[in-house]
Amino acid sequence: MTKKLALSAAIVSGFAAFAPAQADEGQWQPHQLPQLRAELQRIGITIPAERLADLSRHPMSAIVSLDGCSASFVSPEGLVVTNHHCAYGAIQRNSTAEKNYIANGFLAKTRAEELPGGPTTRVYVTDKVENVTERVNGGLDKLTGKDRHAEVKKRIKALIADCETDKNYRCSVPAFHRGAEYYRIRQMMIKDVRLVYAPPESIGNYGGDIDNYEWPRHTGDYSFLRAYVGKDGKPADPSPDNVPYKSKDFLVVSAEGLKNGDPILLAGYPGRTSRYKLPVEIRYARDLSYPMMVADYQADLDAIAAATKGKENDVVRYASVVKSINNRMKKTQGLLDGFARKDIAAIKDKQDADFRTWYGKQPKSSPAMLAELDAAIAADMDLSDDEFAYGVATYSDLLKSARTLYRLALEKQKADADREPGFQERDIANIKARLSRLEQSFVSSVDQARYVAGLQRYVKLPTKAHPQWLDNLTPALADVPAMYQKTGLADTATRLAWMDKAPADFEQSADPFIKLAVRMHGVAMTLEERRKEVDGNLEKIIPQYMASVIAWKKSQGKPVYPDANSTLRVTYGTVSAYPGRDGITKGPFTTVEGILEKHTGKDPFDAPQALIDAVKAKRYGQFKDPVLGTVPVDFLSSADTTGGNSGSAVMNKRGELIGLNFDSTYESITKDWYFDRDITRAIHLDVRYMLWVMKEVDHADNLLKEMTIKYPQK
Template identity: 75%
Template sequence: MYILLKYLVLPVALIGAAAAQADEGQWQPYQLPQLKSELKRIGITIPAEKLSDLSKHPMSAIVSLGGCSASFVSDAGLVVTNHHCAYGAIQRNATPEHNYIVDGYLAKTRAEELPGGPNTLVYVTDKVENVTARVLKNVSDTMSGKQRHDAVEKSIKALVAECESDKIYRCSVPAFHRGLEYYRIRQMMIRDVRLVYAPADMIGNFGGDIDNYEWPRQGGDYSFLRAYVGKDGRPADPSPDNVPYHSKDFLVVSAAGLKNGDPVLLAGYPGRTSRYKLPSEIRAARDSAYPAKVAELQADLDVIAAATKGNPAAAVRYASVDKSMNNVMKKTQGLLDGFARKDIAAIKDVQDAEFRAWYAKQPGMSKTLLGELDAVIAADLALSDEEFGYGVATTSDLLKSASTLYRLAREGAKPDAERESGYQQRDLTFIKARLNRLEQSYVGSVDQARFVAALQRYAKLPKSMHVNGMDALLPAVGAVPALYTKSELGDTAKRLAWLDKDSAAIAASNDAFLQLAVKLDDVTQSLKERRKELDGNLERVIPQYMQTVIAWKKSQGKPVYPDANSTLRVTYGTVSPYSPKDGITKGPFTTIEGIVEKNTGKDPFNAPQKLLDAIKAKRYGQFMDPILGTVPVDFLTSADTTGGNSGSAVMNKNGELIGLNFDSTYESITKDWYFDTAITRAIHMDIRYMLWVMAEVDHADNVLKELTIKYPAKKK
């Protein structure tokens, strides 16, 4: 790696408090002490040093669901998150006769709590450590891309194995700043998680896809789960003998509410942002990748809709798939609309030119780095096209299952440390869970229709998106029905039985989808090997670039925080209105009266009658906001969020739970690439609405009693 000037080689943590601007930044907890003056400025009273300590309140109450965020709200493992984050658990237990998606579910006793299923997990982060030196200790500049990638992966596997010597932990070593730093994250993984309470879909998902990413919103996006462990207090497989997890900390719920301008803290696990990417990467996303993604998602959704029409059982099975895909599609379309509204690539052009001009003036800098950077980014974009095509061509859950089984068998013949990541011994329970989960989200006729249509779409993709060597191996459209009649992988028990078979047995199988997976495996592995070579080159060049970008930004007093990567982050902001266009200002609160105004009696604006009755009767109780004169539903803040922050605890200045993050405004979607302080707003459910529904509509008295609720002092 090139040697930069000594004054440029600075730990990322060394950013002054003055570096923070506005409310931008998804900060690692250890960085918060450097932001203490900024936190104090907006009114946060919790000491920054306390916020940086994962063993102390409130951070010790923040958990991950593996794709969503959540928090403990009692000492008996009670977890609150978004309704859409618990959707898989709700759907798993729903049937046409007992449709908990439509009607909601409330366990009045712990014995009535329903199994969330093998994919519903709670992760409690208890240790984060910088392991950059250990990850990179065997890396040299003379290595090829693949050699470098393999050396890094080998070090990461060793670090993970060391961390997981106690099997209650699930550990990971993600990269930060695109490979400049690596942190080892240790999480206790609780795998017996049960559904406690979820409101009706037309409360939790009021407005559906029409209102998704829109403001004003009236979504009661909340649900409750409970974490269970063995009687020894350690995570255990689901069992009737398990007991509620004793969470050492939990959030107090505040019913005092907020007003315009009040500060908030938000803690959770944001998924992915791309704020340090180059203008060329933005243009590739804007002009090629995102339009192709939107078209593909819409086409697949149309096929699912047609294939499940008139089949209630199939519709229930694909409800979660449909919801997830619709969410991704609307977000992607929002990114495209955002790029059209504001030329972020042009803004990045200016920043990139300023950076390159600054770089050229610094003594001792590499003369070839920026050229190498541009070349490796171009190669990455080209390979990404093929990977997109591969994803289209393999749009079949049975094919994916067959490919997983064959690759697991091939990797299982190797020593565990030499297996491909994702196929080690530690991954077997996750693979089994995925194969099991298919039972709740698969119908043969629907999967067949999706596969046929996808192969037709793949054939029409540009040549750059066709995978090298794959086309001749794919089945003809007319041959697809026979694959399903000659395969037993649609049967869960028979699918799982292949987990114990070796690669020779799978290769000798007469199961049509296993045969197809075997035939495609060499091409699949070739694509993966090319990705490893390219990733190794990216991992060599990008960190050098990021080190100089950090130094440049620091010289300007600008925020220096890593892109989101699904690890624990803290952000802050204030309750704030915004102006999406000239002459329009949107206030920061919505109320229950807005539900009545929007209600049409038809999906997705079909509020439950008992909810409407409570609103019309003005049974506001102690949850009425004194300024609004009614019960608030959702509110806006300037906090910096993205996907994965769903379910994140929104806390007041004292660290008390006052809301749940669940969305962003449509104009904010491009914040994944560029944070625009004027229009970027996160959408949160006001905790008072949740409490009001629980008390006045669903009568979830047992859950309310379990919460520790802090009510506002009554005026004398």
């Protein structure tokens, strides 16, 4: 079936002549876009580059973060569109076996029917970015190790405190170019976010994990949320008295469509890439780290599956957890497969050798710098093994909660400015939200099964990777059931009450998970101190290395942009086919007819009957593509994306919404480490399919009326 569908996709796309283009590398900070003016104009973008660099103006002012995903405002009433899988947590938290919004979808016809997104669902609107590199790195030349790390963190905390005088904003100071630059970023944090509409999983996740990272795709990966604020227009805690946020700017939704070769802009918050890492770091990931991660993901999934088998309520509670683990596992396996397909380490060897040759010829080159760099990276990889083992040995949500609570009690003994990041007063609300959220994705018997399985895996790890003293502290497998019977932490109110306890209360507690957290704290702190030492040395040497790498790349006229780090970025490209690993050049569009071809009546290829009927009746309406002769579902582009770009607005040359990014092809996964211009393709939802489903299948007429939609001219 797969080959047949691939050929079908190629034939369909053949209605518009195409040839695979090269991908467009670069996840650019908005302020860099004026430097790319000529390139943007070359591909056909008509929005001035200076406007794209201005976060206070359309369209960038409409782009938001969901803390792990991207989204955009699509109405002046705070309506936000993102991926189905980005809202999956909110969908799952409101679902039960009897009222299963995952399976059946959800649509609020009125504002009163909208459902709470959950205590950790947030909308972040970036409004200010400033370079603070000198304020972080200045005058630190003589400091190394944890002393340097402590000073960097102290300065960052001060910069954040100075920025957060208005409590409606959340500030951060992330590193760019592996610490060569730092920017302070201010974001308005909207805390009352509600679920408005999500199609059933048979549309929003059509094809499931089988089709994940594959092409052709037929997934309607979209959903809608709404941001609410107080009556004064400022962010407020969730309340029935809150009103929709009046978004100053929002994206017009264009149903006019695209064709092969058309330009696109993509804006969002990509998570992490590793394109500036050294060959030894690639080999560590390829040969050690990633294989262990894949095996661990699979073992955890097996434990959850066994513990939830035949228990529909438990399956619903862990649906979001399982989906997240599956996605991470397939991506990591895709990276391993990509490393096997192309020897990226060897490519990096050549680049590294060329760089070192160039560097050695520079007037102020330092062989000691390169030796120090290699030593710091070796120490980082060695510590990572111990940290992985510690994570496997603590595979319990209750234990994680206990550790967080005890650490909070200890940190609260310090002045706020001296606390570790994550435990300051600014973080208390987030800690409370995480502890509260657990009740929606926790079952004691399942957590117990995951913990036991984790302890069994820990024992099998190489002994040299076991953190010192940890073996003597982990419980015997036979003792674990009693821990779950005697703990009070499975109760949300009890967990939250521990937030106000003193360290002595923890140290005198009889709760088995509290006792274990106290006993293990020393091991955790030893690892943390080692991490601070390693990070301090990396923070000293990596910026020196990156400054030289940037100079080397500029000398060759190559693009210089920082690795993704969950901050606002813009990428661009064109609608484009690509050469698949099966040797077939695959066209840039799929259509609703492909849904019927894949339909088996069984999950994950079980399309809703209303959708099947609409396709068979050819009720395409205004969403029919004039070239394809039907409704497009998904399309490919050459844009540079990664995890975190899920939900990113895909815009046409005028800045109108024409798609949502949600995936990339399997061959493209290694772009996190090495950007291969020939095969890298991003997968996007075509908004015409979203609008068609809303009209013909789910009858979301209230939302269609709320958005500003530009239809094709008749």
